[in-house]
Amino acid sequence: MTEKTRAPSAPSAPSASSAPSAPRVLRVLVADDNPVIRAGLTTVLSASDDLTVVAEAEDGRAACEAALRHRPDVILLDVRMPGVDGMAALPHLVRVAPVMMLTYSDEADLVQEAVRLGAGGYLVHGEFTTQQLTQAVRDVGRGRPHFTPTATNALLDHVRGNATAHTKPELYALPRKSSPIGLSQLQSPMGQSSQSRFQLSSREAEIMNLIASGMNNQQIAAVCFISEKTVKNHINRIFAKLHTTTRAQATAKWLGVA
16 A cells, blocks of 8 residues: 655744734823914924824823823923923823923923923924934833933933032032033032942942932932933942941931941
């Protein structure tokens, strides 16, 4: 009895799991009282394959309602709007999604207050390109702070002011140079001795100074241009080296009052 010849099998179709996955599309809410700006932002963002505008709002109240209805991944928020403005709406919106301020308002106190209230970014109109805008939206949506130069300078001024206020004048001396001063240089002799005593790296000492000035993880990430996850990793190492478990304990040891 002869063996039957088996017909060649057809090539198997590629499995669904082997197909490349489509990039995640970030859903954006745009809140601005100027309809021209809203339309422009919607056009720019919608041109990217991984961004889509799901709602627009003309004031803070409408932004809160739209955020609860559409549950966006990122919220772009103007500061000054009639009725409920952006600053009043911000604490409510950050409970729904990461918020990036996008505004003409470049006053330092507004930048600092926005960050204190939870904003993950602050962009001042005229300081970014359309490409930088779309990248900033992606960054904030992924938990990476993003600030344009004016906003960054406002945060740096705030940190420097806090460092000066928390240090005795006779113990504090800035390097005599005309070039910009880095955050790691804003240490008193006490801070420098603490760095050596606790064997902190320069970056860890910089972050410890910011903790001592009262900044939270998001603010530290913004000032140091690193992610909040990286900040947390640094803080864990700092706590281990200082043998502490809280920011208050670490600050007390760092300043030599514990």
